[in-house]
Amino acid sequence: MTQARALRSASFFTFKVADFLRSVTIKDIALAAGVSIKTVSRVLNREPYVRDTIRERVWQLVEQFEYQPHPAARSLGGRRTYSIGLILEVPETYSYVKRLIDGVFDVCETRRYSLLLRPGHEALKAAEVKKYVRQTRVDGVILPAPIGDSEEVTRTLTEMEVPFAQLSPRNIRADWMSARPNDEAACRELLHEIYALGHRRVGFIKGLRGHGSTVRRLQGYWDSVNELGFDIDPNLVVDGAFDFESGHAGAMALLNLQEPPTVIVASNDDMAHGAIVAARERNLSVPNDLSVVGFDDSPVAKQTFPSLTTMRQPIYEMAQALTNMLLDKLHGLDIQEKVREYSCELIRRDSLKALA
Amino acid sequence: MTQARALRSASFFTFKVADFLRSVTIKDIALAAGVSIKTVSRVLNREPYVRDTIRERVWQLVEQFEYQPHPAARSLGGRRTYSIGLILEVPETYSYVKRLIDGVFDVCETRRYSLLLRPGHEALKAAEVKKYVRQTRVDGVILPAPIGDSEEVTRTLTEMEVPFAQLSPRNIRADWMSARPNDEAACRELLHEIYALGHRRVGFIKGLRGHGSTVRRLQGYWDSVNELGFDIDPNLVVDGAFDFESGHAGAMALLNLQEPPTVIVASNDDMAHGAIVAARERNLSVPNDLSVVGFDDSPVAKQTFPSLTTMRQPIYEMAQALTNMLLDKLHGLDIQEKVREYSCELIRRDSLKALA
């Protein structure tokens, strides 16, 4: 009883300056509420035998302090982990995600870390990320594009002092860990190949607005146009969103030009697929009347007719490197080369052909 | 020093019967090795200041006992979780996986559980699953097909007393938790529609051998053939593997028949896509000369030309239900309806048309 009595008289909780950085624990709530930690535990776990007035007071303090029970302590005390496993076999078809997950997981397994999955969506709020990190207490986070491009998210993680590593970020910062393909150079390489095959009028379908690879691939396009002497025409560059539909629409726009291109470079394979379908609808034969190339070497590249010539990204290797960097950082090691760039590889298939 | 001395004299470790079910802890290793737990900890974490002879002895015992440090205890003691987060935005394109992950995660988040991802591959060994579960100590596991069909895996989990729930298992067991689409009925519904449109000769491309949905969809096909009076011809049923290539090959085989079918039912959308491409290569117009239908309503269904008529599975709902069942079970609740079946929905697009 001593604890509770002492606490009750203490009441009117005050923050101790020394506790500034320590995270809130069940003791803090108990102290503030003037009850024992066990009672707080009962409230949190919705167990019976707590007066309603106390229940309410505790919940209120929990919200006020944004208290999150420590999962490891719950596990240890409660003899269960409050976690479940998802053994997921991603079919080969879904390989961008597969290669990414595999790369991250393989390193985690080797280095005896667990991998906590958090699905993202278009506009994942920083508040959700914060809640996720506070709840799970992960030591670090991997941020594939485009989530890593949210200034709000990276700021939140920085404030929480949770290290993160980005895959294909838009803005490269020398002091942040990241890995990305050599989009610009890869695009130039692709355009050299196209030039060598005699094409001079090249259409370009951009990726999702704001995505790092979008910007860099476009830059590679313009560089090549200037360097090699392709036709310079702003109408040859159209918007896209990395999906089939936008590729289809973009290709239609390009084919409707007074002087249409002889080859279309799409910023990824899904859009290239859309372009191929668009060409077919216009009764153009690919690659005889129009060549089409993509980026990624995603599974769809082998399924189009004709099959797609494309630049492959080494996703698996990037994911591994990123995870290793993050774990090194967590172990206090000094990371040399925080920013890493990986070469793409040109995969030659049937959709690109010399100009007749 | 007392601890170590007592232990040293104990030596020649013996198992206590009472400890039979308790998992091995660092204390057991220390006792067996005749050293303190701190020394074992040093060895495990590759810290300096341990004699090589002791190091070796400890590692040997660790292997012998298959000792795995408790992650929660490590977290709590070490002030870090040894886990990292992967905030993954699965593009809409990859939606089977996306819907599955989202369903599982959403329930986990609501019920304050963490989700530990373990990528699977074609033949995930039971030994790997065992290691994964022992390492992470997850309370339960979700097993999407086809991993849940491995007798070796389910037996291992049963032996470890780790509850699991299966998505689309091949063999339905009344005492195991599972969710699956109503493949058989869905297939019959599809064939009724086909019948109503005047078709009498229906080709069928099977799914991956051994997969539960493969078996049940095929069963639905034969049921309908008998019930409605379609042409009965074993040659109209060909093998497939749920991927584009096998769909393409299967369709080619069907179209090469003396009397080819007027409609092809593929056991999923990727194969239906392959069938459409095959038809085009044979200069057949879909759906005028040949109708094609699929299963899943995967993203590719909107990207084929013509777009695919297909049966949509409620993956998200099934994943949610499965996770809820599993968590209920973990909380000792009685699960009514362990085996659940979900209705599919016919999505009418352009690839199925009345027989001319």
Next chain:
DNA sequence: ACGATTTATGACAACGTTGTCAACCCGTGT
């Protein structure tokens, strides 16, 4: 031979919860 390092080791506290159990409170029936 002897103090000064360096190596090696263990005792013990700490981490933040939950589980167990004793005990208090308060209304009820006698």
Next chain:
DNA sequence: ACACGGGTTGACAACGTTGTCATAAATCGT
């Protein structure tokens, strides 16, 4: 007044590691 009993509460142990620190043992320099 008093035993009884269920609702309510808190003290304390337990969970299995790692961190801290004291100290013993081995090695080194003189």
